Amino acid sequence: MIGDEMRRGDVLALEGVSVWRGGRQILDEVGFSLAPGEFTGLIGSNGAGKTTILRVVMGLLAPAEGTVLVNGRPLARRNRSVGYVPQKVLIDPDAPLRASDLVALGLDGEKVGPRTPSRQRRQRVEEMLDAVDATAFADARVGNLSGGELQRVLIAHALISRPQLLLMDEPLANLDIRSGQEIVDLLARIAEQQRIAVLLSAHDMNPLLPVMDRVVYVAGGRVAVGTTDDVVRTEVLSKLYGHQVNVLRVDGRVLVVSGSHVSLDAIPRQSGAPAADASVEGR
Amino acid sequence: MFADYMLNAWVVATIVAVVAPVVGFFVVLRGSAFVAHAVPEAAFAGAAGASLLGLNTIFGLGAFALGASLGIGMLGRRGRHDVVTALALVMLLGAGSLFLGWSTEYAPEIYSLLFGEVLGVSGNEIGLTALLGALCLGAIAVLYRPLLLTSVAPELAAARGIRNHRIDMAFLVVVALATTTAVPVVGALLMFSLMVGPAATARCLTDRPLHAVVLSVVIALLTAWASIAAAYQTNWPVGFFVTAFAFAGYLLAHGGRWIRNAYSRPQAPLAGESAA
DSSP, X not given: OOOOOOOTTOSEEEEEEEEEETTEEEEEEEEEEEOTTOEXXXXXXXXXSHHHHHHHHHTSSOOSEEEXXXXXXXXXXXXXXXXXXXXXXXXXXXXXXXXXXXXXXXXXXXXXXXXXXXXXXXXXXXXXXXXXXXXXXXXXXXGGOOHHHHHHHHHHHHHTTOOSEEEESSTTTTSOHHHHHHHHHHHHHHHHHHTXXXXXXXXXXXXGTTTOSEEEEEETTEEEXXXXXXXXXXXXXXXXXXXXXXXXXXXXXXXXXXXXXXXXXXXXXXXXXXXXXXXXXXX | OOSHHHHHHHHHHHHHHHHHHHHHHHHHHHTOHHHHHHHHHHHHHXXXXXXXXXOOHHHHHHHHXXXXXXXXXXXXXXXXXXHHHHHHHHHHHHHHHHHHHHOSSOOHHHHHHHHOOGGGOOHHHHHHHHHHHHHHHHHHHHHHHHHHHHHHOHHHHHHTTOOHHHHHHHHHHHHHHHHHHHHHHHOHHXXXXXXXXXXXXXXXXXXXXXXXXXXXXXXXXXXXXXXXHHHHHHOOOHHHHXXXXXXXXXXXXXXXXXXXXXXXXXXXXXXXSOOO
16 A cells, blocks of 8 residues: 655645444555545545545545544534535435525524525625526526536535535546536636646546656555556556556547456446447546 | 404414414425424424413314424434334324213314315414414524535535534424414314415426525415315315415426426536526
């Protein structure tokens, strides 16, 4: 495993995090850290442990071993420094809730008591909608938005409370290629301009290659961490997977191909993938 | 129609028509209409039991409504209560019929708990109804934002540190309270229509959550007042008018929306339903 030195000023630092569930080890001594403004891809096939890592970082899951530090402090359940966009949010199209209402709930949705409407509040919601290019559908019902539009609104919902870390769980899984690329570009812009650390999980790293500062590659509950060039290499990933895999670079794209011993670990369980590509990860 | 003996009816119906739809807005938003249907049935069984033991029916009603709400909330998993609710519903209805069977005397008072007896409300019930109603409104005002977020997107609420299960339990208690307020007036079967009908109608008419709450109240008030007036004029049961008017409003709003959508179909899909 390629380790990761703890750096001063890190927004997030995981060290030796292990998680068991039902007698099975889900995460095995996971450790990595994120600096402000860094765009990090959390890459791995389904079931590798990506979502578990995100749940640990959010404080929804307490690791059996290891430490999680947010801004150098142990994780609390309610942490305003961490924003989160889940993979799937199903919203009833009949629910009377506009995109701007959902963004406003990102400001103080957990607070009890009546809220006082203010010009300042409304302005902040408008600015946030503008920052994610969502002004055009600010008044549309959330349940009627397209996948890409909803994704933008959810990002605004997560960012309006000014977190230092944004967690995105498979934002590209339900989007067409163009909307996905737009979301990736938007996140890269936000990370850079607002100095927010972005941790984005995906089973395909290729759409992220142009913007990704670092990669946390997950396989079998273990991680390899570093820049893409450091981590996505035949020796490193073979060691991580525990069997031979080959990393091919074709036409600016990265392919991770299972070596002589095909293991189910390396086969993406991605629906609709042609059979011929069955041993190729991250097309 | 506005004689002294009718005054109580107007006052109590007005209180109920304010409280029920505010709670009902969240009932509809959370998709827990079934729970809102079951809790008043439980209340009916409680009232029947209390009457058998010679206790105050409101007391039995409140105890059973609260017990059913909390039981459904605790036994339901991940906010899904449909199976538990169905079992609790038939069990309590059965218990209610048993209590009525044991009761030696014919109990029109108990039957009025099922179908409502707005014209027979006594003055001393008003105070209790108002108090419980104020409690419900207060609880909703306090919980408004977290309740809205957990109802619409529980996974976003959890990420903000909101404990969805706690909010769920708190809301079920509010449903029980609102039921206790309204059942003696409009009855167990009709309580449900004042809670759910106006709220379901209102959300066809506006895209804003707070506007939908206010609109639900307006629709419920019109429904309740029109029902009392109609019942007074025709001498038909008030419950019939409440359910009929609530359902008619719902059909009208849905029909209106359907027509509006049919005529605006060619526009960009993004615009969806713009504010009414």
